[in-house]
Amino acid sequence: MTRPLFEVADIIRAHGNSFIEKNRxxxxxxxxxVLIAIEHCRTAALGGHLDRCCRCGYEATSFNSCRxxxxxxxxxxxxxxxxxxxxxELLPVRYVHVVxxxxxxxxxxxxxxxxxxxxxxxxxxxxxxxxIAADPSILEPRSVSSVCSTPGDRIFS
Numbered sequence: 001m002t003r004p005l006f007e008v009a010d011i012i013r014a015h016g017n018s019f020i021e022k023n024r025x026x027x028x029x030x031x032x033x034v035l036i037a038i039e040h041c042r043t044a045a046l047g048g049h050l051d052r053c054c055r056c057g058y059e060a061t062s063f064n065s066c067r068x069x070x071x072x073x074x075x076x077x078x079x080x081x082x083x084x085x086x087x088x089e090l091l092p093v094r095y096v097h098v099v100x101x102x103x104x105x106x107x108x109x110x111x112x113x114x115x116x117x118x119x120x121x122x123x124x125x126x127x128x129x130x131x132i133a134a135d136p137s138i139l140e141p142r143s144v145s146s147v148c149s150t151p152g153d154r155i156f157s
Contacts, residue, residue, distance in 0.1 A: 007072075007073065008038060008071075008072050008073075009038050009039060009041055009042075009073065012035055012038050012039045013039055016035055016039055019035075020032065020035065033068075034068055034070045034071075037066035037068040037070070037071060038066065038068065038070070038071050038072075038073075040066060041065050041066040041068070041071050041073055041074060042063040042064070042065050042066075042073065043063055044063060046063060046064040046065070046066060047063070047064050048061050048062055048063040048064055049061075049062055049064070050062075098125075098129065100121060100124075100125040100128075102117065102121060118148055121148075122146055122148070125146065126144060126146060129144050130144070
């Protein structure tokens with residue numbers, strides 16, 4: 001597998017410190033930890049080990065990974081395995097993926113009133129989908145699954 005021209009870690013190494021300095025007032029400890037983990041992932045900072053081919057004796061140094069669930073390099077294999085397993089569970093029907101978002105201007109409101117804002121988002125998105133699904137010429141599927149995806153771990157904490 002060839003290495004991409006740029007990786008997230010390259011960007012963090014190049015610009016992470018200035019980003020942290022400019023935004024420290026709102027960055028959480030978890031976000032800082034993730035940035036540091038990705039920056040150090042598969043570098044000497046996390047240590048490493050020597051791999052040796054038992055046939056030809058070729059040696060190569062492999063640096064340890066951060067194993068952060070937020071690291072794109074560490075989670076690629078896990079994500080691919082998870083997707084393959086979920087694909088086996090899909091029903092043989094047509095799926096439609098729809099994303100409802102909150103305007104950026106309201107993100108501060110959602111941050112401070114999570115339960116109210118996300119409840120409104122779920123109710124209004126469900127009502128919209130049910131209205132559209134009522135017209136068979138527009139949308140075939142007749143069931144809806146809603147998932148809330150947020151940048152944080154604990155939406156209602």
